[in-house]
Amino acid sequence: MDLQPTDDQAALVEMITAFAADRFSIETVRSFGEQGGFDRSRWAELAALGTFGISVPEEQGGVGLHFIDAVLVHEALGASLVPGPLVAATLASGVIDGVIDGTVVPCIINVGSEGPLLVENFRSSDVLLIIDDQGVGLARCDDATGVDIGHPTDPTTPVTILDSLPKTERIGDSDLARAWRRRGSLLASAQLAGNSAGSTKLAVEYAKEREQFGRPIGSFQGLKHLLADSWIRTEMARSSVWAAGVTIDEPEVGSIDRAIAGARLTSARAATENAKTCVQVHGGMGFTWEVDAHLFLKRAWVLETQFGSIDDAAEDVADLYATR
Template structure:
């Protein structure tokens, strides 16, 4: 497995340095736009855009590594949808406009159409069956929901008809869904790593009976389980990222395995962090709780764990 390799080290280093200098999530709209332009200026949304379309041409493998770092830092914004919009309309990669999106393909009839980060967005990418639309936010009617699950992921409900400019057909729609699944899994992997780090660091310094709680066997087992979950998820994600650029892309259940394992690692590790931190962990706005909420949000992006488990099962049945 060649992912990651030395060629990706500068990317990781630059992104980690940027995120370390911007630990506090921007809240005011003007601050968010400045932060977003700076993030786009690093080339985050240009990584997977082909060089002939003025992108960096490094493929989805580099994007997966970048999104792993973004997930680890609990970075805000419509990250996945911005990347998908840049793949559909490469001029959006520079961050001068913010794009979010929604997938209507598998939405049950009568369910509301929900869009994340709509208040700060300029464009909305819509995947609707075999077509891809790009809509202006100002042309749509929507209502901001009062209490989103994740306080850093505001959600709005579209109230009127969706009208937009067609920018792609069935082939692009399928490619964007696959990329969205991969990048959602990458964010989840980053969350699992952050949860493991949070729990481990706390267990090293928190003392009971004049000993760090990390020396207790019960806590060691919890952290060991987190480590194993993260390792399995990382292997699945990196394998899926490489297969997306191989001739076998589109076959098999590699993406479903990655999304399933990364989702379970993020949820399981965040729950463990809540438990290890005890009373602090159960506080609503501490890091473990924020990691857990973001994991739950991403669990429902581009297929739930249950849906991907069914896809893996069907793929195994077809092989047998």
């Protein structure tokens, strides 16, 4: 048992974090959300790091590490709000040619719940992956029609509403669908965990600088306790996300489904609550479009719906505890 990152894993996280700081500044993140703002060359740079193929075997062009390593990478990406179809690209790498090096951009829709056919990052993608209970299907985005949402809730996650599901080529059976739902859920949870750390960092920096009543607002216990709670929620989220990642690699250690549903609950709570705290700590400025606090909150809202709702996750954990 060793549930702390190895030196190699810490170095991997550091590399992704440094790359994101350099090549995905918050200005770049914001620009990705604009009409036609998806920058394919920047996306290819991200892919060239091995980002999407971390856990893909080397003979398939990947880095050949474990799924936990992909989880750590997504946590780092989430902390910097790196935009684009990160989860879809990671799932499809090694399965669909060109995804791993960023030349083919995939988006994904998980069919199962009622409601409109909303797809994130559709307009910037080449292929659409459709997951349902029977399996995984592949379509060209050009073969689907839809209307772009004028005001996506997260300004850095463009959303399109499809008119209907296009005809697909079946690329995987129900086993692949189940595996992708599990892995997709956990990668989104990993980004949520990272998101929660990113908003906490932003809030703490502001609390140290901003002065009221003649001293930094971070010296007041009212804020200290809010921010300490944010840090704790992040550590809880990282703990369950990491444990779930290792459980995918070592299935004998516990229930994968319980670990993944639990990771969603702790990471979604951490991301949404910490981002709310971040807005609150920024005071009136936190209520402005200009300050980045809302970007964390809105991204968290997007991620927490991916591959299953919070209530579904809660019921999954309960049922898996009750039947163990």
